[in-house]
Amino acid sequence: MTRGVPHLADPAWLLLLLALPLLAWLHHRRAAHGALTYSRLPVGRGVGRSWRLHLPFYARLLALACLVLALARPQLGYALEESLTEGIDIEIILDISGSMGAEDFKPKNRLTVAKQVVRDFVAGRPGDRIGLVVFSGGAMTRAPLTTDRA
Structure with missing residues (x-):
């Protein structure tokens, strides 16, 4: 826009x-x-x-x-700017349960490492629509499919 x-x-x-x-x-x-x-x-x-x-x-x-x-x-x-992209739709599913607090990767915990991996992955997919679903006890959409990286 x-x-x-x-x-x-x-x-x-x-x-x-x-x-x-x-x-x-x-x-x-x-x-x-x-x-x-x-x-x-x-x-x-x-x-x-x-x-x-x-x-x-x-x-x-x-x-x-x-x-x-x-x-x-x-x-x-x-x-509105119409953008024609040649990408695919990717939905990232991220576990945010208590077990992700385990510090397997010193000095960081699993969740911190997973978030960094997701950031790096999203940065490498500029033309794709990416969404995010998190789950712990139940699943919740945090970001619908979008090309907006903000």
Whole structure:
């Protein structure tokens, strides 16, 4: 796979972002016309509205903008590369039971040696699809057949 260009799956949702400035304007218009009127005495002239009164509204507005952006579903596309290989399918079966802890190969145990043999084997088979099944009491697929060596 090759990395693609970031894009939006549903860009039409971004039209809702145009409503956010309208909501901000309506909020300020409503806030400018307070429910109480104060005296015109010079005592209260230096007192203004605190920005903290508007903070919850703008936090909601930011959350709404993030929600609209999420609805547009930003994605990082990947392009599939078709690969034609002339290999075979190989399934590796590996015993991971307690007996593999025996240290027959000093200073390593059987499991460590088996994993190294599998690594070397896989490195020598670049065009083959390789899978891995491990077993102890029961079998479990750890990696399906794939050409991915990561």
